């Protein structure tokens with residue numbers, strides 16, 4: 388029995404809700420994080436040392452880190468789905484783009500999204516937001532260049548790399564971001580993601596709050 392802990396408007400939780408939807412895996416989701424709380428208890432901290440979301444329970448086995456949870460679900464429940472190739476080179480390519488998402492775009496999107504959405508206008512640190520947008524233009528620009536010749540992020544097929552970047556591209560392209568650069572290939576890929584019903588349900592239709 389799979390239980391996912393985390394509010395559905397967290398980008399890191401969305402990776403997992405979207406994947407669960409793609410794989411049509413039965414599960415329960417428990418709201419946790421921000422206003423829902425629940426992440427400070429010793430029981431939660433035993434699953435997730437920093438008290439962030441998401442966390443996954445698979446019967447008595449627990450896991451934290453969104454990208455690792457996605458890989459676990461593919462390995463355990465859908466090894467032949469192609470979302471995480473079994474062949475070494477394809478798999479490493481997907482994992483590299485997943486790690487790149489965590490290290491390069493997560494911090495940027497944290498600054499830009501929190502700054503523009505969760506912080507009141509009078510309290511915004513515009514210097515940090517503009518620096519985040521400048522870095523975002525660089526990193527999203529790299530992905531835009533890649534998508535000029537690739538149908539998807541890591542491989543030409545849809546993989547976990549599309550899921551972990553895809554939760555962020557919806558925000559990047561739809562927020563009112565001053566100075567956002569034009570990225571036609573990124574926009575075309577975003578439109579392809581919108582063909583996935585699970586993306587629309589678990590990412591694109593969740594209010595940006």
Ligand SMILES: N[C@@H](CCC(=O)N[C@@H](CS)C(=O)NCC(=O)O)C(=O)O
Pocket residue numbers: 397398399400419420421426438439440441451452453454
């Ligand atoms: N590297 C972690 C980061 C998790 C993280 O920072 N989650 C955010 C939401 S996107 C969080 O828990 N924020 C505090 C909260 O919601 O209470 C992962 O990928 O799972």
